[in-house]
Amino acid sequence: MTIALFSGSIDKLTGASIILAGAAADDMDVEIYVLMQGARAFLKDVAGDPEKLGMAENPELKEEFLASLERLKVMPWIEFFREAKELADVKIYVCGLAGKMWGGEEVSDFVDLVDDIVGIGECITSLEESDIHLFI
Amino acid sequence: MDQEELKNLVVNKSVDARAVACPGPLLAAKKAVRELESGQLMEIMSADSATKRDVPKWAQKKGHEYLGTVEESGFFRIYMKVK
Numbered sequence: 001m002t003i004a005l006f007s008g009s010i011d012k013l014t015g016a017s018i019i020l021a022g023a024a025a026d027d028m029d030v031e032i033y034v035l036m037q038g039a040r041a042f043l044k045d046v047a048g049d050p051e052k053l054g055m056a057e058n059p060e061l062k063e064e065f066l067a068s069l070e071r072l073k074v075m076p077w078i079e080f081f082r083e084a085k086e087l088a089d090v091k092i093y094v095c096g097l098a099g100k101m102w103g104g105e106e107v108s109d110f111v112d113l114v115d116d117i118v119g120i121g122e123c124i125t126s127l128e129e130s131d132i133h134l135f136i
Numbered sequence: 137m138d139q140e141e142l143k144n145l146v147v148n149k150s151v152d153a154r155a156v157a158c159p160g161p162l163l164a165a166k167k168a169v170r171e172l173e174s175g176q177l178m179e180i181m182s183a184d185s186a187t188k189r190d191v192p193k194w195a196q197k198k199g200h201e202y203l204g205t206v207e208e209s210g211f212f213r214i215y216m217k218v219k
Contacts (some may be wrong), residue, residue, distance in 0.1 A: 072157040
Protein backbone atom coordinates (compact mmCIF):
# COMPACT_ATOMS: atom_id res chain seq x y z
CA MET A 1 0.00 0.00 0.00
CA THR A 2 1.15 3.52 -0.76
CA ILE A 3 -0.53 6.46 0.91
CA ALA A 4 -0.03 9.96 -0.45
CA LEU A 5 -0.87 11.90 2.71
CA PHE A 6 -1.67 15.44 1.65
CA SER A 7 -3.88 16.31 4.61
CA GLY A 8 -2.71 17.73 7.89
CA SER A 9 -6.09 18.09 9.55
CA ILE A 10 -6.96 16.15 12.70
CA ASP A 11 -9.99 14.42 11.17
CA LYS A 12 -8.19 13.22 8.05
CA LEU A 13 -5.08 12.22 9.98
CA THR A 14 -7.24 10.21 12.36
CA GLY A 15 -8.92 8.52 9.41
CA ALA A 16 -5.57 7.81 7.79
CA SER A 17 -4.20 6.38 11.02
CA ILE A 18 -7.11 3.96 11.33
CA ILE A 19 -6.64 2.76 7.76
CA LEU A 20 -2.94 2.37 8.50
CA ALA A 21 -3.75 0.36 11.64
CA GLY A 22 -5.89 -2.00 9.57
CA ALA A 23 -3.13 -2.39 7.01
CA ALA A 24 -0.57 -3.10 9.73
CA ALA A 25 -2.86 -5.70 11.31
CA ASP A 26 -2.93 -7.31 7.86
CA ASP A 27 0.89 -7.34 7.68
CA MET A 28 0.86 -5.03 4.70
CA ASP A 29 4.00 -3.17 3.70
CA VAL A 30 3.05 0.49 3.65
CA GLU A 31 4.86 3.52 2.35
CA ILE A 32 3.49 6.90 3.33
CA TYR A 33 4.49 10.00 1.43
CA VAL A 34 3.65 13.05 3.47
CA LEU A 35 2.82 15.98 1.24
CA MET A 36 1.88 19.66 1.64
CA GLN A 37 -0.38 20.08 4.69
CA GLY A 38 0.60 16.69 6.04
CA ALA A 39 4.22 17.77 6.42
CA ARG A 40 3.25 20.40 8.96
CA ALA A 41 1.46 17.80 11.08
CA PHE A 42 4.62 15.72 11.34
CA LEU A 43 6.77 18.56 12.67
CA LYS A 44 8.10 17.83 16.16
CA ASP A 45 6.29 20.75 17.78
CA VAL A 46 2.97 20.06 16.04
CA ALA A 47 2.47 16.30 15.87
CA GLY A 48 1.52 15.67 19.47
CA ASP A 49 -0.76 18.70 19.87
CA PRO A 50 -4.28 18.46 18.41
CA GLU A 51 -4.83 22.12 19.24
CA LYS A 52 -2.30 22.98 16.53
CA LEU A 53 -4.22 21.08 13.86
CA GLY A 54 -7.31 22.24 12.04
CA MET A 55 -10.28 20.16 10.98
CA ALA A 56 -11.06 19.76 7.30
CA GLU A 57 -14.79 19.11 7.56
CA ASN A 58 -17.16 20.70 10.03
CA PRO A 59 -14.35 22.77 11.58
CA GLU A 60 -16.85 24.32 14.00
CA LEU A 61 -17.29 20.83 15.51
CA LYS A 62 -13.62 20.24 16.26
CA GLU A 63 -14.10 20.28 20.03
CA GLU A 64 -16.90 17.74 19.75
CA PHE A 65 -14.69 15.60 17.52
CA LEU A 66 -11.82 15.68 20.03
CA ALA A 67 -14.17 14.99 22.92
CA SER A 68 -15.58 11.97 21.07
CA LEU A 69 -12.10 10.61 20.44
CA GLU A 70 -11.39 10.87 24.14
CA ARG A 71 -14.74 9.38 25.16
CA LEU A 72 -14.23 6.42 22.82
CA LYS A 73 -10.62 6.07 23.95
CA VAL A 74 -9.24 6.34 20.43
CA MET A 75 -5.48 6.72 20.40
CA PRO A 76 -4.07 9.97 19.01
CA TRP A 77 -3.39 9.63 15.30
CA ILE A 78 0.38 9.85 15.78
CA GLU A 79 0.28 6.90 18.20
CA PHE A 80 -1.54 4.76 15.62
CA PHE A 81 1.25 5.61 13.20
CA ARG A 82 3.78 4.60 15.85
CA GLU A 83 2.03 1.29 16.56
CA ALA A 84 1.74 0.53 12.86
CA LYS A 85 5.50 0.97 12.45
CA GLU A 86 6.06 -1.48 15.30
CA LEU A 87 3.73 -4.08 13.86
CA ALA A 88 4.49 -3.98 10.15
CA ASP A 89 6.91 -2.67 7.59
CA VAL A 90 5.74 0.94 7.49
CA LYS A 91 7.90 3.70 6.11
CA ILE A 92 7.11 7.40 6.41
CA TYR A 93 8.72 9.86 4.03
CA VAL A 94 8.21 13.60 4.01
CA CYS A 95 8.24 15.43 0.70
CA GLY A 96 11.21 17.79 0.69
CA LEU A 97 9.26 20.75 -0.69
CA ALA A 98 6.36 20.22 1.69
CA GLY A 99 8.73 20.06 4.63
CA LYS A 100 10.48 23.27 3.65
CA MET A 101 7.16 25.09 3.32
CA TRP A 102 6.65 24.59 7.03
CA GLY A 103 10.27 25.08 8.13
CA GLY A 104 11.22 21.42 8.20
CA GLU A 105 14.60 21.17 6.49
CA GLU A 106 15.98 17.97 7.99
CA VAL A 107 14.63 14.68 9.28
CA SER A 108 15.42 15.83 12.82
CA ASP A 109 12.84 18.64 12.44
CA PHE A 110 10.13 15.98 12.30
CA VAL A 111 8.90 13.38 14.77
CA ASP A 112 11.11 10.30 15.08
CA LEU A 113 8.63 8.26 13.02
CA VAL A 114 9.78 9.95 9.83
CA ASP A 115 12.29 7.80 8.00
CA ASP A 116 13.60 10.28 5.48
CA ILE A 117 12.94 13.32 3.35
CA VAL A 118 12.42 12.46 -0.32
CA GLY A 119 11.39 13.93 -3.64
CA ILE A 120 8.25 13.38 -5.66
CA GLY A 121 9.99 10.87 -7.92
CA GLU A 122 10.13 8.30 -5.13
CA CYS A 123 6.48 8.85 -4.36
CA ILE A 124 5.50 8.27 -7.99
CA THR A 125 7.63 5.11 -8.18
CA SER A 126 6.07 3.79 -5.00
CA LEU A 127 2.58 4.47 -6.35
CA GLU A 128 3.45 2.68 -9.59
CA GLU A 129 4.69 -0.38 -7.76
CA SER A 130 1.95 -0.60 -5.15
CA ASP A 131 -1.16 -2.76 -5.27
CA ILE A 132 -3.18 -0.24 -3.29
CA HIS A 133 -2.88 3.54 -3.56
CA LEU A 134 -4.62 6.06 -1.42
CA PHE A 135 -4.66 9.85 -1.54
CA ILE A 136 -5.78 11.32 1.75
CA MET B 137 -17.43 -25.23 20.01
CA ASP B 138 -20.54 -24.44 21.98
CA GLN B 139 -20.79 -21.67 24.56
CA GLU B 140 -20.07 -23.96 27.51
CA GLU B 141 -16.96 -25.37 25.89
CA LEU B 142 -15.73 -21.86 25.08
CA LYS B 143 -16.36 -20.65 28.62
CA ASN B 144 -14.36 -23.57 29.98
CA LEU B 145 -11.36 -23.01 27.75
CA VAL B 146 -8.07 -22.35 29.49
CA VAL B 147 -6.29 -19.76 27.40
CA ASN B 148 -2.60 -19.02 27.18
CA LYS B 149 -3.23 -15.29 26.84
CA SER B 150 -6.14 -13.02 27.63
CA VAL B 151 -6.29 -9.59 26.01
CA ASP B 152 -8.51 -7.01 27.66
CA ALA B 153 -9.38 -4.44 24.99
CA ARG B 154 -12.70 -3.40 26.53
CA ALA B 155 -11.55 0.15 27.15
CA VAL B 156 -10.69 0.96 23.52
CA ALA B 157 -12.66 1.41 20.32
CA CYS B 158 -11.85 -0.05 16.91
CA PRO B 159 -9.15 -0.55 15.71
CA GLY B 160 -7.70 -0.85 19.21
CA PRO B 161 -8.88 -4.44 19.82
CA LEU B 162 -7.56 -5.54 16.42
CA LEU B 163 -4.14 -4.07 17.12
CA ALA B 164 -4.15 -5.60 20.59
CA ALA B 165 -4.94 -9.01 19.09
CA LYS B 166 -2.21 -8.58 16.49
CA LYS B 167 0.35 -7.72 19.17
CA ALA B 168 -0.70 -10.56 21.45
CA VAL B 169 -0.42 -13.20 18.72
CA ARG B 170 3.26 -12.36 18.36
CA GLU B 171 3.80 -13.51 21.94
CA LEU B 172 2.17 -16.88 21.43
CA GLU B 173 3.31 -20.11 19.88
CA SER B 174 1.49 -22.20 17.33
CA GLY B 175 -1.44 -24.05 18.84
CA GLN B 176 -1.81 -21.76 21.82
CA LEU B 177 -5.15 -20.22 22.71
CA MET B 178 -6.01 -16.56 23.01
CA GLU B 179 -9.00 -14.66 24.29
CA ILE B 180 -9.78 -11.07 23.29
CA MET B 181 -12.28 -9.13 25.37
CA SER B 182 -13.96 -6.17 23.72
CA ALA B 183 -16.99 -3.94 24.16
CA ASP B 184 -16.74 -2.57 20.61
CA SER B 185 -19.45 -4.03 18.36
CA ALA B 186 -17.40 -3.76 15.16
CA THR B 187 -14.75 -5.96 16.72
CA LYS B 188 -17.17 -8.87 16.85
CA ARG B 189 -16.81 -9.27 13.09
CA ASP B 190 -13.42 -7.64 12.62
CA VAL B 191 -11.24 -9.87 14.78
CA PRO B 192 -12.70 -13.24 13.66
CA LYS B 193 -12.31 -12.21 10.00
CA TRP B 194 -8.78 -11.04 10.62
CA ALA B 195 -7.93 -14.24 12.50
CA GLN B 196 -9.19 -16.45 9.71
CA LYS B 197 -7.45 -14.35 7.09
CA LYS B 198 -4.14 -14.76 8.92
CA GLY B 199 -4.63 -18.51 9.23
CA HIS B 200 -5.55 -18.67 12.89
CA GLU B 201 -8.51 -20.75 13.97
CA TYR B 202 -11.49 -18.75 15.16
CA LEU B 203 -13.15 -20.84 17.87
CA GLY B 204 -16.14 -18.71 18.79
CA THR B 205 -17.50 -15.74 20.70
CA VAL B 206 -19.10 -15.64 24.13
CA GLU B 207 -21.44 -12.77 25.00
CA GLU B 208 -21.09 -11.27 28.46
CA SER B 209 -22.86 -8.34 30.04
CA GLY B 210 -21.60 -5.26 28.21
CA PHE B 211 -18.79 -7.00 26.36
CA PHE B 212 -17.84 -10.22 24.61
CA ARG B 213 -14.97 -12.67 24.47
CA ILE B 214 -13.49 -13.89 21.20
CA TYR B 215 -11.53 -17.12 21.27
CA MET B 216 -8.95 -18.22 18.75
CA LYS B 217 -6.15 -20.73 18.34
CA VAL B 218 -2.88 -19.39 16.95
CA LYS B 219 -1.72 -21.08 13.74
